[in-house]
Amino acid sequence: MAQIFHRSTNVISKVSILFLLVSVAGGVALIMAWERSPYATNEGVVYEQPVPFSHDHHTAALGIDCRYCHTTVETSAFAGIPPTETCMTCHKEIWADSPMLEPVRASFRDEVPLRWNRVHDLPDFAYFNHSIHVAKGVGCNTCHGPVNKMPLLYRGASLQMRWCLDCHRHPEKYVRPPEEVFNMDYQPPAGDPQLGERLVAEAGIEGPQRLTSCSTCHR
Amino acid sequence: MAAPDVSSAAGAVDLDRSVIAPGHSSESMTAKISSVVFGKTPPWMYLVFAVSFSLVMVMNLAIARLLFVGTGIWGLNVPVAWGFAIINLVWWIGIGHAGTLISAILLLLNQRWRTSINRFAEAMTLFAVACAVMFPLLHTGRPWLAAYWLLPYPNTMGIWPNFRSPLIWDVFAISTYGTVSLLFWFTGLVPDLATLRDRTRNPLLKIIFGVLSMGWRGSARHWHNYESAYLLLAGLSTPLVVSVHSVISFDFSVSQLPGGHATIFPPYFVAGAVFAGFAMVMLVAIPVRKAFGLEDFITSRHLQNMAKLTLVTGMIVVYGYAMEFFFAWYSGNPYEIFAIIENRPAGNYALAWWSLIFCNFLAIQPLWFKKVRQTPWMLWIISLIVSVGMWLERFVIVVISLSRDFLPSSWDMYRGTVWDWALYLGTIGFFFSLMFLFVRFVPMIAMFEMRHLLPEGEVAHEES
Numbered sequence: 135m136a137q138i139f140h141r142s143t144n145v146i147s148k149v150s151i152l153f154l155l156v157s158v159a160g161g162v163a164l165i166m167a168w169e170r171s172p173y174a175t176n177e178g179v180v181y182e183q184p185v186p187f188s189h190d191h192h193t194a195a196l197g198i199d200c201r202y203c204h205t206t207v208e209t210s211a212f213a214g215i216p217p218t219e220t221c222m223t224c225h226k227e228i229w230a231d232s233p234m235l236e237p238v239r240a241s242f243r244d245e246v247p248l249r250w251n252r253v254h255d256l257p258d259f260a261y262f263n264h265s266i267h268v269a270k271g272v273g274c275n276t277c278h279g280p281v282n283k284m285p286l287l288y289r290g291a292s293l294q295m296r297w298c299l300d301c302h303r304h305p306e307k308y309v310r311p312p313e314e315v316f317n318m319d320y321q322p323p324a325g326d327p328q329l330g331e332r333l334v335a336e337a338g339i340e341g342p343q344r345l346t347s348c349s350t351c352h353r
Numbered sequence: 354m355a356a357p358d359v360s361s362a363a364g365a366v367d368l369d370r371s372v373i374a375p376g377h378s379s380e381s382m383t384a385k386i387s388s389v390v391f392g393k394t395p396p397w398m399y400l401v402f403a404v405s406f407s408l409v410m411v412m413n414l415a416i417a418r419l420l421f422v423g424t425g426i427w428g429l430n431v432p433v434a435w436g437f438a439i440i441n442l443v444w445w446i447g448i449g450h451a452g453t454l455i456s457a458i459l460l461l462l463n464q465r466w467r468t469s470i471n472r473f474a475e476a477m478t479l480f481a482v483a484c485a486v487m488f489p490l491l492h493t494g495r496p497w498l499a500a501y502w503l504l505p506y507p508n509t510m511g512i513w514p515n516f517r518s519p520l521i522w523d524v525f526a527i528s529t530y531g532t533v534s535l536l537f538w539f540t541g542l543v544p545d546l547a548t549l550r551d552r553t554r555n556p557l558l559k560i561i562f563g564v565l566s567m568g569w570r571g572s573a574r575h576w577h578n579y580e581s582a583y584l585l586l587a588g589l590s591t592p593l594v595v596s597v598h599s600v601i602s603f604d605f606s607v608s609q610l611p612g613g614h615a616t617i618f619p620p621y622f623v624a625g626a627v628f629a630g631f632a633m634v635m636l637v638a639i640p641v642r643k644a645f646g647l648e649d650f651i652t653s654r655h656l657q658n659m660a661k662l663t664l665v666t667g668m669i670v671v672y673g674y675a676m677e678f679f680f681a682w683y684s685g686n687p688y689e690i691f692a693i694i695e696n697r698p699a700g701n702y703a704l705a706w707w708s709l710i711f712c713n714f715l716a717i718q719p720l721w722f723k724k725v726r727q728t729p730w731m732l733w734i735i736s737l738i739v740s741v742g743m744w745l746e747r748f749v750i751v752v753i754s755l756s757r758d759f760l761p762s763s764w765d766m767y768r769g770t771v772w773d774w775a776l777y778l779g780t781i782g783f784f785f786s787l788m789f790l791f792v793r794f795v796p797m798i799a800m801f802e803m804r805h806l807l808p809e810g811e812v813a814h815e816e817s
Contacts, residue, residue: 138550138563169509296511
């Protein structure tokens with residue numbers, strides 16, 4: 135009886151089995167890598183805005199406090215986006231004729247708010263409150279990244295659930311003294327490894343049992 | 354390959370002769386079994402396939418509707434949040450168990466009569482598992498996300514499935530079961546696929562069977578590797594016979610609901626699974642052996658043995674029912690006593706419970722008589738009743754318990770909607786369609802193993 139298959143089939147069949155295994159494993163690895171990359175998370179991606187507002191210039195160079203514009207960050211869930219009037223407190227005097235600021239003046243003139251594009255937007259099924267985080271000693275740049283070094287604002291973190299849980303499981307690694315929350319250049323003092331745990335105790339931050347309970351964030 | 358004189362060797366192997374009709378040689382047996390694959394499709398097969406394939410279309414419709422509209426098309430609601438989906442899952446998984454029992458445990462116990470029924474009992478296992486897994490996946494409403502919900506892998510949420518939940522144990526139990534069953538079935542098929550490759554004259558089939566038989570030449574080394582692999586897989590499957598349905602029973606017995614959390618559940622579910630499985634094997638085997646004239650290989654002895662196993666496991670199940678009542682009474686817990694003793698025989702679904710007692714207890718009693726065990730049509734009818742009974746058993750456990758929970762104000766009735774039934778009947782059609790395709794395209798009886806049962810098989814193991 136004639137051979138059905140050529141001798142080379144032996145090699146081909148083994149290679150194709152190997153190829154199948156590698157492509158399945160590789161495909162899974164690829165998907166997992168993709169969902170962690172900025173393509174999926176938008177981490178580090180600059181959002182286009184109606185006016186190219188520079189946080190770098192306004193905070194680092196001019197020394198304006200975060201709360202000058204984001205007024206409700208200590209008292210409510212939402213940090214607050216400043217009304218055009220806040221911009222105009224300065225810009226009716228400074229750069230009052232700059233063409234770049236025309237949308238701001240137009241907004242003031244026509245009483246139509248500027249439509250900023252939200253960079254840090256959590257899904258609606260996640261409950262988030264700025265005031266509690268500020269009160270317990272979570273610094274602005276812990277979540278938002280080095281905003282004082284961003285000429286154009288980009289997303290400072292992936293905002294994925296595992297990123298939230300990093301801190302909710304180990305708050306001692308991230309909290310700082312409450313008076314340092316708005317200090318964008320805060321560095322934990324060297325040589326005090328117990329500081330985090332002390333701060334957690336002082337602020338009365340509850341344990342992971344409470345912080346990682348489903349209904350803490352998914353209400 | 355000279356066929357030895359059958360009659361001269363006949364006296365030596367009296368025991369085996371009853372599992373294969375006398376007068377067969379290697380050649381006649383192989384020709385007979387492979388003729389089902391190589392012959393023309395008999396006309397009746399088009400008819401039954403048309404019926405079962407229409408049901409597959411019904412299933413597709415039910416699935417499509419579910420995906421477009423959502424699980425609201427099913428009858429599920431509070432308090433009966435588990436309905437047909439879990440009933441059918443348990444029913445189908447149970448049906449698969451006979452295949453595993455036959456192929457693994459009976460192999461290890463050297464029960465040689467298993468040989469002619471193991472192949473298609475294993476196929477049945479596979480197809481039943483395929484039907485079963487559909488239900489929990491579809492029940493999520495978005496099955497394409499099921500892997501992301503069910504499987505433990507390092508995800509971007511930073512959390513794992515709840516390993517203390519029996520539902521995640523199900524995922525492991527069923528996926529292991531499916532994988533091992535597939536490997537076992539396919540490994541057992543390889544030598545026969547090689548036989549088909551060698552016998553066919555169709556060049557395309559030659560290539561297809563050639564690829565599937567993975568270069569099998571029947572050399573001593575091949576047989577040696579094959580035997581080791583097959584034994585190892587049998588060893589792997591053996592604990593699965595017990596573990597899979599035990600884990601399934603944990604879905605109920607780990608919960609707090611009266612009517613579910615009795616300690617008898619794991620063994621009682623395993624017995625129920627084997628019971629349902631043998632009923633289904635007979636349900637399929639009896640018409641198939643008749644239609645293809647395979648009475649010589651699936652003999653009366655096979656049917657009698659299966660009937661005995663059905664009776665034994667059925668009586669274990671009945672013992673389980675009795676124990677449920679005993680536990681309820683012995684616990685002294687008013688909720689248990691209400692759920693089992695009062696509500697099952699005389700409550701909102703009393704008809705379902707009495708039908709269950711008829712199907713799984715009364716209907717199997719004729720099996721005590723040899724005359725019944727020797728009459729295929731009676732066995733077939735009993736098998737049909739048992740299959741219905743095992744479905745009712747899961748209905749009783751799931752629906753009666755949930756519909757009368759702790760709080761009377763939340764009590765409500767449950768009934769499957771037309772889409773529940775469509776999906777259930779659809780999977781039955783899917784199962785039989787796969788069965789028919791299998792019977793038509795793959796040797797449904799392990800030819801090479803049957804050769805061992807022939808008188809001549811004692812000396813001549815190979816033929817190619």
